[in-house]
Amino acid sequence: MKWWGRFEGYQASMLHRDLVSGFIVGIIAIPLGMAFAIASGVKPEYGIYTTIVAGILISLLGGSRFQIGGPTGAFIPIVLGVVVQYGYENLLIAGMLAGVILILMGVLRLGVLISYIPRPVTIGFTSGIAVIIFSGQISPFLGLSGLVRHEDFISNMREIGTHLATLNGWSIATALISLSALLIMPKVSSKIPGSLVGLVLSTVVAALWFNGNVATIGSVYGGIPSTLPHITLPNLSIDKVKELLQPALVIAILGGIESLLSAVVADGMTGSRHNSNKELIGQGIANLMTPLFGGIPATGAIARTATNIKNGAASPFSGMIHGVVVLLILLLCAPMASAIPLASMAPILMVVAWNMSERKEFIHILKMKTGDSIVLVITFLLTVFTDLTTAVEVGLLLAAILFIKRLGDHFTVFKVLPDPQLKHEKVKEYMVQDTHDCPQLSIFTMEGPLFFGSADRFKQRIMEVLSPEPRMILLRMGKMPFMDSTGASHLSDVIRHIQSTGGKVFISGIRSQPRAYLKKTGLDLSIGPDHFFDHTGEAIDHALKQLDYNKCLHCKHRAFRECSGLSNPLNQEESVSKLQVPYEADTVR
Structure with a gap:
């Protein structure tokens, strides 16, 4: 005008x-x-x-x-x-x-x-x-x-x-x-x-x-x-x-x-x-x-x-x-x-x-x-x-x-597991207990921006709860709106630590900005293009197929619904064969 x-x-x-x-x-x-x-x-x-x-x-x-x-x-x-x-x-x-x-x-x-x-x-x-x-x-x-x-x-x-x-x-x-x-x-x-x-x-x-x-x-x-x-x-x-x-x-x-x-x-x-x-x-x-x-x-x-x-x-x-x-x-x-x-x-x-x-x-x-x-x-x-x-x-x-501090304080990392009592077995923090936690697959929900004000908290929280030689870790990023270079650097440190012991990293629900940032830094290639999933349920189903089933024998944690069969020596072979069936795309968990 x-x-x-x-x-x-x-x-x-x-x-x-x-x-x-x-x-x-x-x-x-x-x-x-x-x-x-x-x-x-x-x-x-x-x-x-x-x-x-x-x-x-x-x-x-x-x-x-x-x-x-x-x-x-x-x-x-x-x-x-x-x-x-x-x-x-x-x-x-x-x-x-x-x-x-x-x-x-x-x-x-x-x-x-x-x-x-x-x-x-x-x-x-x-x-x-x-x-x-x-x-x-x-x-x-x-x-x-x-x-x-x-x-x-x-x-x-x-x-x-x-x-x-x-x-x-x-x-x-x-x-x-x-x-x-x-x-x-x-x-x-x-x-x-x-x-x-x-x-x-x-x-x-x-x-x-x-x-x-x-x-x-x-x-x-x-x-x-x-x-x-x-x-x-x-x-x-x-x-x-x-x-x-x-x-x-x-x-x-x-x-x-x-x-x-x-x-x-x-x-x-x-x-x-x-x-x-x-x-x-x-x-x-x-x-x-x-x-x-x-x-x-x-x-x-x-x-x-x-x-x-x-x-x-x-x-x-x-x-x-x-x-x-x-x-x-x-x-x-x-x-x-x-x-x-x-x-x-x-x-x-x-x-x-x-x-x-x-x-x-x-x-x-x-x-x-x-x-x-x-x-x-x-x-x-x-x-x-x-x-x-x-x-x-x-x-x-x-x-x-003050804004940076508030923004950093709003960033949280929770270790979670599926709750079988909820619809679609949604993952919840309260499900993780000393006697109920998968020794091979750790799932974390990340909420808030991963930036220089919260990156150190993220890294400390992940490292303090990981097993000495983690086999697999799933990061749920659906509630993480953005990431900066400091956040990407700390995430890279976590990924290198896990991969150095032969472990694998999976990511679900990642938003467009963090996804684009991972591409720019090359971290998506380090993680693996096939390790990104739209839904948590898809990622869990994929990860369960890569468990060391020998470690599942006699495990009493029962972290997932599949664990009952995998921990039983008599039923493990049948349970493993069922895992190989392709998962449903709309699985939520």
């Missing part, structure tokens, strides 16, 4: 719905865009530029019909870290590189890989980001002054503690007015954005009665221009690209995760289906273009996307309209934004942090007290106290280790 396929069937009646939802989301996006920019350590207008450019491009070129793109809270600690360490100009370069990476991810169809990130890792770093955002707003909420921004959480908390003496009661009053509106408006009307009401109300009160005692956008950052900036290409060089590749990769991965999570939420609310690779390409183009206008990294915004859907959005036009609405307000009302107190924006971001904290899911996984709980806590703590890159890397590594 071409990029315009999402607009097929568009009717005039849908335009009204898109206009309404686009207008509402555009109004909501303005204070959020400025707040995210300020919290990220850049000028507020850069957040507005991002909302306009990225918002239009993501809706136009992305893979979701209802996605709203722009600056988000998730990017705050990443962007702030880049600005503090590398500077704003280099942030633009990192943003463009992230755009290129996202485009490549989409072109290479890597969108599905992002869905493989474990939920505890996602919740862990999301909750950690929420803590960083919330704590970062304590200073403007209290009106503290003279603080120096740092990359790490502890240093920033120390700054707040050191400057508590500069607390400003006017700022606190302003912040409380904004916070009250944020908490009350959803109960009054879901159609009127609480953030906008809180921003306007607290700004008006501060302007009329607080006599310039509260820091505003204008007093700290200067006036907001009423036009988009001219397109400017950052000063690129190979050295800068190398230097900024790591933060660019972090921005790209986080942007990809957030955008696809938002698209999944939109799918769940509308019953639609997004194209993950196309979404990554759209996000990449938006992040490639936005820095040319001075904008910061952008991604899909879950809350604004949900608001877009709830207000009746019918197509991607609503997202494009939201960007146009922000542009028009920038052109017409930018000078008024200079009067907005910084304390008015602090509660907005605190509420954003609270809503994105995944607190219920966090507590739920924590209460489970499993390996996932450990991954969650470690990812969360590393996000807060180190950085997102370290947190995700360690979280993914721990999750992978």
